[in-house]
Amino acid sequence: MPAAVPRSMTENHPDFEQETEHLKDTVAAMIRQIELWEDRDRNVGADLETSVIMADEAGEHAAMLSPHVHAPYFGSLKVRVGGREQTLYVGKHGFLDVKGPHSVVSWDSEVGSLFYTQELSWTPKRGGKGTIRRRRQLDVEAKTLRRITDLYDDEQGGDTGGREEVLLRRLNEGSTAGMRDVVETLQPEQNGAMRWPAGTPVIIQGAAGSGKTTIGFHRLAWMTNAERGPHRARPEACMVLMPNKVLAAYASRILPELGIERASVTTPEAWATGLLGLEKLEVTDRTLSLLLTDRDNTRRALAWRKAKLLGDARMLDVVRTHLWNRFNAALRSQSVQETVELPGRDLQALTFTEADLFGLLRDVFAADPLDGYRAGFRRALDAEALARLNVPDDQEAGVRRQLSTTFTTLLGRVFASTTPVTEARRLLGSEAALRASGLLSDREVQLLMTDPLSGIPTPRRAHADAIELPVMLAMQAFTGGIGRLDGRTLEPFDHVVLDEAQDYSPLLYSLLGRATREGHITALGDLNQGMHGYKGPNNWEAVQAVLPGAKVLTLSRTYRSTRQITGLGARIASTYNRAADVQGVDRDGAEVQRYVGGNEPELLARAVRDAQAAGHTNIAIVTRRGIDAERLSEQLVNYDTDAQPITTQEHRFRGGLVILPVNLAKGLEFSAAIVASADAQTYDESTEYERRLLYVSASRALHWLALVSPGELHPLIA
Numbered sequence: 001m002p003a004a005v006p007r008s009m010t011e012n013h014p015d016f017e018q019e020t021e022h023l024k025d026t027v028a029a030m031i032r033q034i035e036l037w038e039d040r041d042r043n044v045g046a047d048l049e050t051s052v053i054m055a056d057e058a059g060e061h062a063a064m065l066s067p068h069v070h071a072p073y074f075g076s077l078k079v080r081v082g083g084r085e086q087t088l089y090v091g092k093h094g095f096l097d098v099k100g101p102h103s104v105v106s107w108d109s110e111v112g113s114l115f116y117t118q119e120l121s122w123t124p125k126r127g128g129k130g131t132i133r134r135r136r137q138l139d140v141e142a143k144t145l146r147r148i149t150d151l152y153d154d155e156q157g158g159d160t161g162g163r164e165e166v167l168l169r170r171l172n173e174g175s176t177a178g179m180r181d182v183v184e185t186l187q188p189e190q191n192g193a194m195r196w197p198a199g200t201p202v203i204i205q206g207a208a209g210s211g212k213t214t215i216g217f218h219r220l221a222w223m224t225n226a227e228r229g230p231h232r233a234r235p236e237a238c239m240v241l242m243p244n245k246v247l248a249a250y251a252s253r254i255l256p257e258l259g260i261e262r263a264s265v266t267t268p269e270a271w272a273t274g275l276l277g278l279e280k281l282e283v284t285d286r287t288l289s290l291l292l293t294d295r296d297n298t299r300r301a302l303a304w305r306k307a308k309l310l311g312d313a314r315m316l317d318v319v320r321t322h323l324w325n326r327f328n329a330a331l332r333s334q335s336v337q338e339t340v341e342l343p344g345r346d347l348q349a350l351t352f353t354e355a356d357l358f359g360l361l362r363d364v365f366a367a368d369p370l371d372g373y374r375a376g377f378r379r380a381l382d383a384e385a386l387a388r389l390n391v392p393d394d395q396e397a398g399v400r401r402q403l404s405t406t407f408t409t410l411l412g413r414v415f416a417s418t419t420p421v422t423e424a425r426r427l428l429g430s431e432a433a434l435r436a437s438g439l440l441s442d443r444e445v446q447l448l449m450t451d452p453l454s455g456i457p458t459p460r461r462a463h464a465d466a467i468e469l470p471v472m473l474a475m476q477a478f479t480g481g482i483g484r485l486d487g488r489t490l491e492p493f494d495h496v497v498l499d500e501a502q503d504y505s506p507l508l509y510s511l512l513g514r515a516t517r518e519g520h521i522t523a524l525g526d527l528n529q530g531m532h533g534y535k536g537p538n539n540w541e542a543v544q545a546v547l548p549g550a551k552v553l554t555l556s557r558t559y560r561s562t563r564q565i566t567g568l569g570a571r572i573a574s575t576y577n578r579a580a581d582v583q584g585v586d587r588d589g590a591e592v593q594r595y596v597g598g599n600e601p602e603l604l605a606r607a608v609r610d611a612q613a614a615g616h617t618n619i620a621i622v623t624r625r626g627i628d629a630e631r632l633s634e635q636l637v638n639y640d641t642d643a644q645p646i647t648t649q650e651h652r653f654r655g656g657l658v659i660l661p662v663n664l665a666k667g668l669e670f671s672a673a674i675v676a677s678a679d680a681q682t683y684d685e686s687t688e689y690e691r692r693l694l695y696v697s698a699s700r701a702l703h704w705l706a707l708v709s710p711g712e713l714h715p716l717i718a
């Protein structure tokens with residue numbers, strides 16, 4: 001709920017009038033500039049083409065600045081540089097006032113950073129020394145100044161406690177139907193993580209609600225600022241991977257605010273199947289099914305270890321060796337004999353013996369091209385032919401054409417029978433192939449040859465399991481290449497952000513490293529929140545081993561929930577995680593509500609009414625399974641309660657009252673949350689996975705949390 005603005009904070013500030021005046025003039029200057037840009041008659045160049053380009057560029061500038069006129073800035077910095085004092089205004093979009101003093105620096109610029117840090121001095125680009133005299137938050141809404149809060153003021157003795165006050169006000173607001181930007185209230189440690197030097201892979205570790213996902217998107221936006229120089233990323237060449245499509249759509253709502261609308265936000269499965277050209281492939285996670293249903297501990301341990309091994313970084317070289325052997329075998333007794341016509345010369349004979357072809361393949365493996373061995377081998381054949389025949393530049397195209405059919409046939413013979421999916425399965429089904437690299441021990445090969453998942457059903461349609469997908473992607477990376485598909489060409493992503501990074505195996509990290517510009521991965525995760533340890537790394541060192549130079553940064557504070565909700569979550573988490581006791585922003589809220597005994601739909605309906613009466617509109621009922629959500633949603637209608645079910649990845653959260661299973665609620669947040677069936681029958685106390693799920697359910701609410709159980713409440717939250 002928006003906090004009311006106390007009059008004392010606004011009109012009584014001694015600078016209120018002066019700041020109001022400055023705001024009015026800044027708005028006027030911006031409008032003037034936009035009108036100039038939009039005036040086509042003014043954007044006239046030497047010729048028609050130049051004029052059109054100029055007008056287009058001006059139009060683009062105008063379109064980018066226009067949304068910011070209603071709130072040109074949110075803060076200011078009084079600084080002293082070289083004996084001169086000046087005030088810099090900080091906003092979401094930079095604005096250069098060429099005719100006056102109403103410029104705005106952008107939050108993601110180098111200078112903008114000074115607003116968020118605790119530093120009191122810095123070295124300006126032009127040298128010398130700069131000192132910070134004052135940091136001031138300016139709440140502006142609809143071109144009107146609402147409030148001034150000084151965060152630091154050396155005339156008032158330094159820190160004023162204002163930063164915490166502004167933060168608390170923001171955290172007291174209700175949730176929305178999408179992830180929000182925190183540009184106005186970015187905290188110093190978050191700012192540091194967000195601006196960690198571009199070109200360094202970063203792993204941001206932080207507890208639930210510490211802002212990891214939010215900061216990942218802000219880092220991406222920061223990466224697109226021109227000040228990043230050679231590291232600058234183009235939004236359309238960036239990718240964010242989120243664990244499911246519901247969360248991906250929720251998080252995407254932050255993109256326009258951050259000016260990176262064209263970045264792609266998707267799931268690892270969608271990206272992988274797209275790259276394999278098998279969009280219809282169903283991705284299963286049968287290891288998870290087994291871990292949740294099988295009581296045989298030996299089999300569970302086997303399934304866990306096998307999944308871990310399939311995601312081991314060494315598998316990359318196991319795959320590479322396998323392909324080397326496959327392609328060498330396919331090249332055996334192959335050769336090329338052609339004649340080539342060249343203008344003004346006799347017919348030229350071209351011969352590649354088997355040994356020549358082996359040599360070329362060896363060079364291609366050594367060069368390890370991003371677009372894969374097939375494309376690399378083709379280039380090597382062409383280059384070798386042109387060199388041997390001594391073809392002048394202007395005749396190259398003709399010679400390539402003459403050789404095209406022969407080379408395509410040869411490539412077909414060598415590479416055609418290896419599709420990533422079949423080849424991965426061929427490798428994983430062959431003891432000899434697994435042994436070939438010498439990288440796996442006998443026991444590991446034996447482990448890969450077992451099938452602990454044989455009792456878990458597979459879908460009828462074409463499918464791949466989450467644990468074999470990285471090996472398939474490795475096959476794809478080596479044969480057809482890996483990266484961003486731009487039409488038919490493949491290029492490295494400018495930057496990749498991974499959410500829930502604790503669920504990515506070292507092998508996947510290694511492949512993503514290949515798919516991206518060097519140093520351009522930002523991974524956001526919490527090793528303590530891992531739900532799928534069999535797929536993830538044992539620790540961040542295992543990730544650093546495959547992403548050279550990666551820096552682990554820790555966010556230590558949590559922001560999401562009130563003291564009452566955070567405290568309850570900590571009780572659950574302390575049963576499996578020693579680091580559960582994190583520092584939260586101490587924000588007071590309503591006591592956790594408990595509705596116990598009786599008819600569950602009736603209890604839920606009552607909880608919903610109470611949440612609404614407390615002023616909340618975005619409310620979630622969180623169930624253990626999708627079928628529970630469907631059943632309860634139908635029953636709730638009888639109690640005059642219309643909760644929209646979100647039970648598949650195709651559903652979208654659009655705000656209001658929803659009912660959804662915990663696996664789809666992870667990462668989402670709501671003003672109020674109601675945990676259905678919060679009991680020990682539903683969340684088995686002896687199973688760590690179930691306690692983790694209970695934690696996720698109980699940590700979705702910002703302000704108001706209810707626990708509902710028709711019988712007794714779960715002992716951990718009773």
Ligand SMILES: Nc1ncnc2c1ncn2[C@@H]1O[C@H](COP(=O)(O)OP(=O)(O)OP(=O)(O)O)[C@@H](O)[C@H]1O
Nearest residue numbers: 182185186187208209210211212213214559560667
């Ligand atoms: N500096 C900040 N100012 C205001 N709100 C913040 C700030 N940092 C984080 N938040 C808020 O805290 C909440 C949690 O953020 P976010 O979802 O990014 O955390 P997370 O670490 O990714 O959580 P999880 O691990 O549960 O997915 C969001 O509501 C976010 O807007």
